[in-house]
Amino acid sequence: MADAAETSADLVAAEDVLLFVNAAITATGQREFRSTAGEQQLSLAFLHEYVCTNYRTVYAAALALDINDHNAAGIIERLMRTAGDTDGPQKLTEGRLIAARLAALPPQRVYRLFRALRTAKVNNRRTRAIQRDWLRARPDLGHDAVKYRSGLRAAARHTHLPFGAGALDEEYGDFLFRPGRRIRYEDAFLDAYRRAHYEREAVYELPFTVAEGFAARHGIPRGVFLERIAPRMTRLERLRTQGSGTTADLTVMPLTRLCLYVLSLTRQERVDRRAELTGALRAAALRAAGPHAGTWGRVAAVLDDSYSSYGSGVKRRRPLAVALGSHFLLEALAGSYRAHWTSGAGDPLLVRPWGPSPVGTRILDALEHSPDRLVIVSDGWDNAPPGLAGEVLRVWRTRLDPDRRTSVVHVNPVYDADGFDVRRLTPGVPTAGIRDAEDLAALVEIAQFAEGRTRLGELQAYLDRRCGQFLHRHQEGAR
Incomplete structure (x- = not known):
């Protein structure tokens, strides 16, 4: 009788986990055809709380699955806010999964996540270490300083990121916290941003979303601007401006x-x-x-x-x-x-x-x-x-x-x-x-x-295998 009860509980646990995985793949908290955004957000928040509380191991393992970015960020935020609920090997595994998933997320979503953690006053040692590691792994901090200025500034304050380990580090600190202190910058993006205030040509050296504002300020015709800024545009930016003077590249779209x-x-x-x-x-x-x-x-x-x-x-x-x-x-x-x-x-x-x-x-x-x-x-x-x-x-x-x-x-x-x-x-x-x-x-x-x-054990074995593959790909990509 006890074995039957255990089997039944195991099946229910597996169904709960699969329920969450389905939601984490499809739901984004936005309005759907038959439900409002509020209903979606409330339902999704309940699932996150329930699964994190009752099945924390598989909740973290979901980061290795093909869940959408909205829920990946939600999982990371909840794991970091409740770091005191786990310890030992599980905490180490969570840290590795969080770092790997952060590396795969779009930077604007990561900066939004960091801002949410700051608002929630989550500032423990692990949180600061994860944020510092992600920031130091960014391929071009100058690009981020220009395109995601407020996000980088908030993250640097939150993690107490030191600026001053080198000449360029000092530049980033001056650009973010002491604007106007330098008459020029060694970093190409920072200096282009400075020159774009009065020099039209510098506009085309900036990321598209930043350059748009300067183009409007200088009165540059939209068609001319889009044609010349095209090399700086991402694939999605080209798609969004389709019909405004640019052509979408269909050969590289997912x-x-x-x-x-x-x-x-x-x-x-x-x-x-x-x-x-x-x-x-x-x-x-x-x-x-x-x-x-x-x-x-x-x-x-x-x-x-x-x-x-x-x-x-x-x-x-x-x-x-x-x-x-x-x-x-x-x-x-x-x-x-x-x-x-x-x-x-x-x-x-x-x-x-x-x-x-x-x-x-x-x-x-x-x-x-x-x-x-x-x-x-x-x-x-x-x-x-x-x-x-x-x-x-x-x-x-x-x-x-x-x-x-x-x-x-x-x-x-x-x-x-x-x-x-x-x-x-x-x-x-x-x-x-x-x-x-x-x-x-x-x-x-x-x-x-x-x-x-x-049963939950079979599902857990599958998740463990996916986690191993996910972390291996992340390690290979970091080399």
Whole structure:
């Protein structure tokens, strides 16, 4: 009897952890199609508190998974705020995971995290050491001093970072805390910032976001400015200014980001640029597939392009972009492939958020050919008719395919704030949260744990393996 109770508790613990992993992959605290930003934030905050308190080891290990940056920063902040709740080897492991994840986060998000820690008055020795190590590992502190001036200044104050170990260190200190003290700087970024106040040419030596303000001050025409500053722009900055005088480089965009760009174009633009866009999408999918390209056998996909795939005003067309990216990635992974869009669309390049969600009907169409794998990309709302998808999958799994000749996985790009998880079509089919289509192959591996039969020990072993791989990559990159 005791063994049965322990087994039951173990399964519940594993489900709790998977619930959090799904949320950490999909949720960003922003408004979704069916829930407000406040509901999302409240639901997510509860999950963080619950998992950190009850499963701290796996909470920290989530940093090694493909969770989104919002939740990675949230995990780091909570671990650093509650450092007194752990000690010994666990604290050392947490420190290594935090350092590795900070190195992978965008710098603006890290500076925002440091500011939050300062506001919360978290200033213990470990926190200061982690921040100092990250700052000293920055490839160009002069660039950060110009682009993230307030963030770097706040972090330097918080960690008591000494400026004065060398001539350039003193320069950074003067630039951040004693502006106007020097008539020139040795660091190229610092001196360009000084000269940009009165010299037009110096504007083009600065990071794009800083240069924009100076360009407006000097009255430089927008088109001229964008053309000349282009070499200083990041890939995302080029994408954001597309249509303002710059051309996006489609050959280097990640798959989901490229899909968002394609969906932002008008129907006619997509038709006119069909060869270019399709070629770019397939190339990005092949990069994401890597060595797994062509190895998945016969694959069928049910892809949700219903009206709810629009997302929200702050996550515009994100669910549809994930479905479109998954389409091209599955095409690259499969030996043979069939796509079934809920709208019945036959041209993936022209999909748009439209109509109801007949997921069940499309699943019937997909299973008709008995594929090796069926991948469903949907927010889990099946309403034409309601509940058909779950019933089809239940009958298929229990009556028609009990030997599991067809592997069925549901990936969901939308966090359900009310359910503290991504919405499932049926308990018998594993469901994983997804944010970026390029992570689909890895998430199918996680989904195997979501069928309600996995114990916490098995999940912990998987997380330990992912942590080891993650830390190894970080160490290799630091060399």
